[in-house]
Amino acid sequence: MNVKYTMFPLSENALTIRFFHEVSEQVNERVHQFTLMLQKQRWEGIVDIVPTFSSLTIYYDPLFVGAYERMCERLQTALERLEQEVPPVPERTIVIPVCYGGNFGPDLPDVAEYHGLTEQEVINVHSHGTYKVFMIGFAPGFAYLGGLSLDIATPRRATPRIAVPAGSVGIAGNQTGIYPLSTPGGWQIIGRTPLSLFRPHDPEPSLLRAGDIVRFQPITEEDYRMWNDERDSCHS
Amino acid sequence: MMNAIHVIHSGLLTTIQDLGRWGFQKDGVSVSGAMDSFASRIANFLVGNEAHEATLEVTMLGPTLRFEKDALIAICGGDFSCTLNDEQVSLWKPLFVKSGSVLSIGACRNGYRAYIAFAGGLDIPLIMNSRSTYLQAQIGGLHGRALRKGDMLLLRSSDRPIFPHRVNWGIAVSARVYIYGKKRTIRVTEGIEYATFTNESIHYFFTSPYKITTQSDRMGYRLQGQVLERNTEQEMVSEAVTFGTIQVPKDGQPIILMADRQTTGGYPRIAQVISVDLPILAQARPGDVIQFQKAKFEEAQQLYIEREREMNRWKTIIDQKWREIRGAN
Numbered sequence: 001m002n003v004k005y006t007m008f009p010l011s012e013n014a015l016t017i018r019f020f021h022e023v024s025e026q027v028n029e030r031v032h033q034f035t036l037m038l039q040k041q042r043w044e045g046i047v048d049i050v051p052t053f054s055s056l057t058i059y060y061d062p063l064f065v066g067a068y069e070r071m072c073e074r075l076q077t078a079l080e081r082l083e084q085e086v087p088p089v090p091e092r093t094i095v096i097p098v099c100y101g102g103n104f105g106p107d108l109p110d111v112a113e114y115h116g117l118t119e120q121e122v123i124n125v126h127s128h129g130t131y132k133v134f135m136i137g138f139a140p141g142f143a144y145l146g147g148l149s150l151d152i153a154t155p156r157r158a159t160p161r162i163a164v165p166a167g168s169v170g171i172a173g174n175q176t177g178i179y180p181l182s183t184p185g186g187w188q189i190i191g192r193t194p195l196s197l198f199r200p201h202d203p204e205p206s207l208l209r210a211g212d213i214v215r216f217q218p219i220t221e222e223d224y225r226m227w228n229d230e231r232d233s234c235h236s
Numbered sequence: 237m238m239n240a241i242h243v244i245h246s247g248l249l250t251t252i253q254d255l256g257r258w259g260f261q262k263d264g265v266s267v268s269g270a271m272d273s274f275a276s277r278i279a280n281f282l283v284g285n286e287a288h289e290a291t292l293e294v295t296m297l298g299p300t301l302r303f304e305k306d307a308l309i310a311i312c313g314g315d316f317s318c319t320l321n322d323e324q325v326s327l328w329k330p331l332f333v334k335s336g337s338v339l340s341i342g343a344c345r346n347g348y349r350a351y352i353a354f355a356g357g358l359d360i361p362l363i364m365n366s367r368s369t370y371l372q373a374q375i376g377g378l379h380g381r382a383l384r385k386g387d388m389l390l391l392r393s394s395d396r397p398i399f400p401h402r403v404n405w406g407i408a409v410s411a412r413v414y415i416y417g418k419k420r421t422i423r424v425t426e427g428i429e430y431a432t433f434t435n436e437s438i439h440y441f442f443t444s445p446y447k448i449t450t451q452s453d454r455m456g457y458r459l460q461g462q463v464l465e466r467n468t469e470q471e472m473v474s475e476a477v478t479f480g481t482i483q484v485p486k487d488g489q490p491i492i493l494m495a496d497r498q499t500t501g502g503y504p505r506i507a508q509v510i511s512v513d514l515p516i517l518a519q520a521r522p523g524d525v526i527q528f529q530k531a532k533f534e535e536a537q538q539l540y541i542e543r544e545r546e547m548n549r550w551k552t553i554i555d556q557k558w559r560e561i562r563g564a565n
Contacts, residue, residue: 008428009533011478012511012540016428018475035262047258048267050476052500057476059258063544067537136264137474137500140373144474180264181373198263200363200375206263 007075009068010057017075018055025146027054028134032211034082041078051210052135053144093213096178096193098127098169099224104192111154111171111188123218125152126190131176131214141180141198141206145214148176160186167192169216180206194227240304241354243387247299247341251454252358252377253351253495254290257366261499267479268368268376271454271495271518272349274414275313277547278407279353281554282310282330284394287547290358290367291351292383296521298341298350299383307333307391308355312407314347314415314519329406347415347519356394371454371496405557407550414516418524419445422513423531427482427505429472437464437488441506442528446490450522454496457517459526463488466504477501480509480517492517510536512543 004020017034021027035051038058045064050057060071100123101108112119131147138144153174161184164170168179170187179185180197197207208214219227253276256269270276270293277287292299298316311318311327318325319340325331327350333339341350360367360377369377378387433441446461464484477483481493483503492509493501494517509517510531520526 009425009537010428010476011480011508012533012537014476014478016476048261050261050499052475053473055475059261059478062537062541067541068533135474135500136262138264138498140264140266140375142264198373200373204263205260205265205364210262 005079007072012068013062014057014059015068015071015075016055016057017079020054024054025132028132028146029211031056034079035210037078037082043074050137052137091211091213092209093215094208095215095217096169096195097217097219097223097227098191098193099219099221100126100169100191102221104221104224105169105190107157107170107188108190111152111190114154115152117152122152122190125149126171126176127216127218129176129216131216133208133210133212133214135210136206136208139180139183140200141208143177143197143206143208143212143214145176148174150174154188156186157188160184161189164189165192167194167197169193192224194224239390241307241389241391242302242304243299243383243385243389244302244338245300245340246383246385246387247294248297249295250299250383251293251369251371251381252290252360252383253293253368254366255288255368256495257364257368257370257376260364261476264499265364265375266370266372266496266498268366268370268454268496270351270368272313272351272515274515274543274547275349276351276353278328278411278550279310279312279351281551282312282328282407283308283353283355284555284558285353285355285357287551289353290360290377291353292358294341294350294352296344296348298344300338300340301389302338303333303335305391306335308394309333309339310353311341311350312353312412313350314344316344316350317342326406328412330403332402344521348521349518354391356392359390359392403557403561415519419527420516420520420524421527421529422517423510423529423536424482424507425510425531425533425536427507428475429466429504430506432466432468432470432504433484433506434465434467437462437466437506440464441490442530445525445527448520448522448524448526452522454494456494456497457492457520459490459492461489464490464506472502472504474500474502477505478508480511480514481505482507482509494518510539512536512539 019027019030031051045061048059112122131145133143134146135144154171156172164179164185166182168189169191170189172187253270256267280289363376374380440462444462446459449458451458483491485503
């Protein structure tokens, strides 16, 4: 696959590589491949790598690795290597248990009504989908997920909530996502997961990472409570 | 408790900050860290710490602290009125604090923020390799929040001998002129979406003043001035943003992203503040006016490298001063 890209400085210590391709999913795949390759090579002086939909940004120490031009040269060489041997991205599938509806999903009735479906039908569509983590951003552990069925795509709420509890699973337009922290928000909340999406004390603080495959597994309210109890007992 | 520093008054917004939480932006974690990394680093050097040690970032109105232990500290940054046991003390130089003393940092006359460094550093756990307070996610620093009245801070022990000694040296005035001024010139390089703005908007951006509004904080400065428009309706795909990135949302009023910025953003980026001018911006307060001036990337990069070398020189000079004091005692 012929990869086209451009490089430009974001600031004196950050550089962005943007990939081009007609098919956006393949561009995103390229981003993950190159991110993984750089992470494995552990270049000294690189302090952060931020993959997004179609680009990745590398934060570096210019005193250590040299100025922008030097970084560009090194990255071009690395990209040529990527061209020759495309490393397969090890695909992780993460299953997210979700208790749909009720107090955990106060907007499920509205979403169902909007599409002329029953609540169960909305749950079925949402939990049968396969989603891809295109990028992490906006908030700690927040995943931009691609793959929501248009059958349940729903506009944001007219009035945002002041506080959406952590773990809430929502829909906004043709996106679905999970709130890692309790924050204000306007997404249609259809359920909640007992999993912690963001764990600041873990070496890998975000449960999801760019490139992951995500599935949702419906659970009962009882399952949800047990899950929380188990987690609490693990921590004590 | 022994060793402790008691917070008698918290001040307006006092947080623990080091040079930021690097390596976790892929997890969506903001970098945070000191808004004015020049003042924060100099304060650390003055007490013999490394550049990345955590300091207290003080905003506009400072805290009152009671020391239960002898300590060596330094306060650098904005022009705050400071007293130690009701006696006026100077900023930008090492300061010995005897156990039982009360340090009171009052209002800021010029600039906006100051940094208090403690020899040995604050005894605060590292979270994701940093002690910085990340207010939005309530992570790091002291319980992820700003200091409150009644809080207690512990110090790690210092290998620097702490003895009552009045030092007669400090940081030259010429190095701290950036603190002053109500109208500030900030140099910027072209942002990634620079070319998508109309010629008229680019002209306004560099010729008309932009005021820092009261809706400004550690996350970003919201500016008010001539409306900026793009010559395209094309939506942007979210990409990485950094300290000093100037985004323009739909209302046409620019926002400068600061220390607690999000990792990615979806608004067009008209410009990028050059690194060496970020401390000037950090010392600007709501109501101050900014005049943007265009710089070339090569120039910005050169200035960045020179600034980092300058910081190394400060460290060397200050360490030398300490060796002289030790030798004399």
